[in-house]
Amino acid sequence: MRIGSGYDVHRLGEGRDLILGGVKIPYEKGLIGHSDADVLTHAIMDALLGAAALGDIGKLFPDTDPAYKGIDSMLLLKKVGEAIGKEGYLIENIDSTVIAQEPKLRPYIDTMRERLAEALELSVDQVSVKATTEEHMGFTGSGEGMAAQAVCMLSSVREAYSVDVTAAGACTGCGPEGCPMRK
Numbered sequence: 001m002r003i004g005s006g007y008d009v010h011r012l013g014e015g016r017d018l019i020l021g022g023v024k025i026p027y028e029k030g031l032i033g034h035s036d037a038d039v040l041t042h043a044i045m046d047a048l049l050g051a052a053a054l055g056d057i058g059k060l061f062p063d064t065d066p067a068y069k070g071i072d073s074m075l076l077l078k079k080v081g082e083a084i085g086k087e088g089y090l091i092e093n094i095d096s097t098v099i100a101q102e103p104k105l106r107p108y109i110d111t112m113r114e115r116l117a118e119a120l121e122l123s124v125d126q127v128s129v130k131a132t133t134e135e136h137m138g139f140t141g142s143g144e145g146m147a148a149q150a151v152c153m154l155s156s157v158r159e160a161y162s163v164d165v166t167a168a169g170a171c172t173g174c175g176p177e178g179c180p181m182r183k
């Protein structure tokens with residue numbers, strides 16, 4: 001098993017959509033960034049990449065690259081999921097926390113979990129999203145920005161089966177869709 005952690009922060013500003021976990025949330029401000037600035041999805045991607053020791057999202061998707069300007073972070077999350085699968089890892093679970101003073105996120109949490117699970121081809125019960133405030137303290141408390149933290153666990157394909165499918169000749173390697181043995 002391997003563990004990963006991710007953390008991200010984005011500034012809030014006028015004239016931007018607020019996207020968290022792939023869900024557009026009605027609010028007077030949105031997060032500012034080169035991509036859609038989905039701070040939750042960015043923290044989750046960094047947790048996954050960290051667990052596989054594949055670097056971070058800045059390495060994979062540089063914010064100086066115009067290809068990623070305004071991009072839907074769910075597309076990037078799918079690419080991260082594919083990269084994890086190619087390395088022979090399975091995602092066991094993800095836990096995450098959005099830190100924001102407002103708006104209230106409870107009504108959107110389950111939809112975020114569904115969107116994140118769908119992008120990674122996981123079941124919803126493998127993806128946890130929580131939300132908290134920092135009691136009006138600091139940059140999240142003042143509404144200057146939002147933060148997100150995430151952790152995840154990965155197992156290798158070999159760990160997932162009592163029989164070593166590689167040794168048994170049954171494993172043909174993980175393609176871009178991830179492990180075919182898992183489907």
Ligand code: MG
Pocket residue numbers: 008009010033037038039042
């Ligand atoms: Mg970010």
